[in-house]
Amino acid sequence: MSRRPPKGEYIETDTGNKVSRKANLVGTQNIILGGRTVIQPEVMIRGDLTRTAASASSTGGSAPANNTAVAIGRYCFLSRGSLLRPPGRVYKGVFTYMPLRMGDHVFVGHGTIVQAASIGNNVHIGHGVVVGEFVIIKDYVRVLDGAVIPPNMVIPSFSIVGGQPARVVGEVPEGGHETFELRDLYKTVGNNPQPINA
Amino acid sequence: MAPLTPYTYIQCPCSDTSFSPSGAPTSDDKTEPEDDDRTFDPRAPRANYSLYPLEYLLYCEDCHQIRCPRCVNEEIVTYYCPSCLFEVPSSNLKTEGNRCTRSCFQCPICIGPLVVTSLEAPPEPTLLAADNTAQPTGPYVLTCSYCNWSSTEIGIQFDKPNGIYQQLAKMSNGGKPRLTAKEFRERSRKEKEGDPESPSSPLTNSDVDAELQFSQLKAFYQSQLNETNPQAAAGLGSLADLGISSPGSLSRIMSMYTGAGHGASHKQSRGRLPVMREARTLDEGFQEADLDDSALIEKLRASAFEDTASTDQRLAQQPSLPSHHPLLFVDDLRPIPYLLRTKRSKRCPVCRHIISKPESKISNPRFRIRLIAGSYIPTITVRPFHAPESHNVPSGLRPPVPAELWLAPHRASQYVLTFQNPIFEPVKVTLAAPAATPGRFASTVTVLCPQFDISANTDMWDDALKEEGEVQLQLQRRRAGEDGGPAQPEPGKIWERGRNWVSIVVEVVPASLRLDGLPPGPGGEEPDRSPLKEDEDVLEIPMFVRVEWEADTRDDVGSSTTTRDNKEAREKRELAYWCVLGLGRIARG
Numbered sequence: 028m029s030r031r032p033p034k035g036e037y038i039e040t041d042t043g044n045k046v047s048r049k050a051n052l053v054g055t056q057n058i059i060l061g062g063r064t065v066i067q068p069e070v071m072i073r074g075d076l077t078r079t080a081a082s083a084s085s086t087g088g089s090a091p092a093n094n095t096a097v098a099i100g101r102y103c104f105l106s107r108g109s110l111l112r113p114p115g116r117v118y119k120g121v122f123t124y125m126p127l128r129m130g131d132h133v134f135v136g137h138g139t140i141v142q143a144a145s146i147g148n149n150v151h152i153g154h155g156v157v158v159g160e161f162v163i164i165k166d167y168v169r170v171l172d173g174a175v176i177p178p179n180m181v182i183p184s185f186s187i188v189g190g191q192p193a194r195v196v197g198e199v200p201e202g203g204h205e206t207f208e209l210r211d212l213y214k215t216v217g218n219n220p221q222p223i224n225a
Numbered sequence: 226m227a228p229l230t231p232y233t234y235i236q237c238p239c240s241d242t243s244f245s246p247s248g249a250p251t252s253d254d255k256t257e258p259e260d261d262d263r264t265f266d267p268r269a270p271r272a273n274y275s276l277y278p279l280e281y282l283l284y285c286e287d288c289h290q291i292r293c294p295r296c297v298n299e300e301i302v303t304y305y306c307p308s309c310l311f312e313v314p315s316s317n318l319k320t321e322g323n324r325c326t327r328s329c330f331q332c333p334i335c336i337g338p339l340v341v342t343s344l345e346a347p348p349e350p351t352l353l354a355a356d357n358t359a360q361p362t363g364p365y366v367l368t369c370s371y372c373n374w375s376s377t378e379i380g381i382q383f384d385k386p387n388g389i390y391q392q393l394a395k396m397s398n399g400g401k402p403r404l405t406a407k408e409f410r411e412r413s414r415k416e417k418e419g420d421p422e423s424p425s426s427p428l429t430n431s432d433v434d435a436e437l438q439f440s441q442l443k444a445f446y447q448s449q450l451n452e453t454n455p456q457a458a459a460g461l462g463s464l465a466d467l468g469i470s471s472p473g474s475l476s477r478i479m480s481m482y483t484g485a486g487h488g489a490s491h492k493q494s495r496g497r498l499p500v501m502r503e504a505r506t507l508d509e510g511f512q513e514a515d516l517d518d519s520a521l522i523e524k525l526r527a528s529a530f531e532d533t534a535s536t537d538q539r540l541a542q543q544p545s546l547p548s549h550h551p552l553l554f555v556d557d558l559r560p561i562p563y564l565l566r567t568k569r570s571k572r573c574p575v576c577r578h579i580i581s582k583p584e585s586k587i588s589n590p591r592f593r594i595r596l597i598a599g600s601y602i603p604t605i606t607v608r609p610f611h612a613p614e615s616h617n618v619p620s621g622l623r624p625p626v627p628a629e630l631w632l633a634p635h636r637a638s639q640y641v642l643t644f645q646n647p648i649f650e651p652v653k654v655t656l657a658a659p660a661a662t663p664g665r666f667a668s669t670v671t672v673l674c675p676q677f678d679i680s681a682n683t684d685m686w687d688d689a690l691k692e693e694g695e696v697q698l699q700l701q702r703r704r705a706g707e708d709g710g711p712a713q714p715e716p717g718k719i720w721e722r723g724r725n726w727v728s729i730v731v732e733v734v735p736a737s738l739r740l741d742g743l744p745p746g747p748g749g750e751e752p753d754r755s756p757l758k759e760d761e762d763v764l765e766i767p768m769f770v771r772v773e774w775e776a777d778t779r780d781d782v783g784s785s786t787t788t789r790d791n792k793e794a795r796e797k798r799e800l801a802y803w804c805v806l807g808l809g810r811i812a813r814g
Binding site: 147159160165166167178181183184192200202205 | 281282283294305307308309310369372587592597598599
């Protein structure tokens, strides 16, 4: 209540995205937000790192305007200081970036760096995590705080991973699926946030 | 120390009824859990095996009982590789083992994933486009992108980028080809014939690794058995699939009984006692023990500590390694093929009904059946009464990072327990907690409202519609409390109430952790003054929860409408269990 900036801390879009004015989004035309996604202050999304032209011919059928760098689904939550950066590699002799895709209900913790190729639905990535390049995270995965996921790792569904380098340390129990839901968390952030329910 | 956020663990009724710390066997039946005399001790060593967070518990609808991961019966639905996510048919498991036989490997140094990369430098991008599009050619190596290990360090390169598992199986460290049993036989035959084309060196011990030796020994004794007793050999032949259900074992057992039971055949077998020869030569699998460790010692002397493999690295290796001496050095390690993972369904141990069944497809994360305890028994959440109000956290800092809360000894502190009812019937909850927590440091506990009702859960749609209003209500209530001075929890009264939840207050007076302040034992003996054990400073309250509700009698699918009309067909249900509330650590001093 006390020191609310006059314009509101967040920009709220028609599709329900809440983007902090202090977030640093580069190349916004290449960033797709699915809606109801929260982007907190000091978050950086590198939308400028798109595919280089060479690959456009190889993909063939895709539309020419398709140079999405970061695609984010619904109800994602990017905590303060996190970074989303598309992964890059040498492909057919040319260095190119590949798009970073993120499903629905993905939580990214404070100061976490994500360079994954794909992240599924209902994924919780803790604080201070490094997700290496071209990592594939499937659905219902929990990444513990401070984990370092080595590049090219594939994490199957219902895994709990942690450690440096990260390894599968456990399995998400059947009853734990609902804890990945981010609808309630979405409501607690914004220009008129609601209290967190007990 | 990791911050301790308040937690709730629930005891599965499958665990033994040895509540008493003395460990005396109790004959009490689980049907009388309301036994007041004994309280559950969360610090008892056995408690570790019976306490679970709610998410880990399942619920059997037929037995009306909680089931934990320890008591359910698991059945494997699918095997798959966690790296390439390919399903492995169970027939392959028998022949190929429990590891991925594609190209999925883990780094032997850091267990990160390995990728196949070409050793050849990528073509210059300035060259003609036709050259650029050409796929890189071999040789290929496995490299770890985490620790930069590469299979060149153990002298292994591959000709093709796929089928690495098969290629690796034919190579020993250093790039020397490994002989298969067939190749070995071929070579030894040529040697005996004095074939001039035979490879330069004669076969030695070092050409035979553990796996080859095993297959040779197996083949040799197989042939011995065949010679001495063809009947029995038929049974022993299938050593590969041991197990009482396999036809091989069955026929072996049959031949044991029928062969030795009757007089005539008994004599016969006596007449020619099977004489079995032991393996004698290298191609029969015989190897002289190499007792000369001087080379190893010399190597160990010349190498640094980093050159030796750590215990973790050795444990991660495949058990059947082609090695002659115990694994000591980093250059003996081999890439680890990924262990397969499974999808499992779970059955109730009592009634055998399936209580959890995932979709068999690997790519599908859904479940066909998923009876979780969270949708049958109330969720209990704990938070400190005087915690900084969560809505005062700046929204930029959400979700709030949990801060460690220390409990001051001898000072009463209050906690709010919130019970959320997941079922569509109103429930009556009765709580019981011992006045003092078990253990050396007995904190006193008072549950201010041990009995209350919670209204029924409603549909998800109602939830969405009502939510806005409810939040407003809640806020109003809080504000009202603020206006009329700080609201005080009263004994016997519910603190807060919502649509399907109720909050009550629990008051605790934490004990002091000072060892000299310990009261003497019941017989006046000296108290245990040993130093503080691990986690002994955590304040844990055992609490017995009894939930009662009225439910429709068990109806078959399809007849639910008829029973709903019939109000008589309701029965009283009751579920009772122990749970443990972990509140926080007691401050020392």
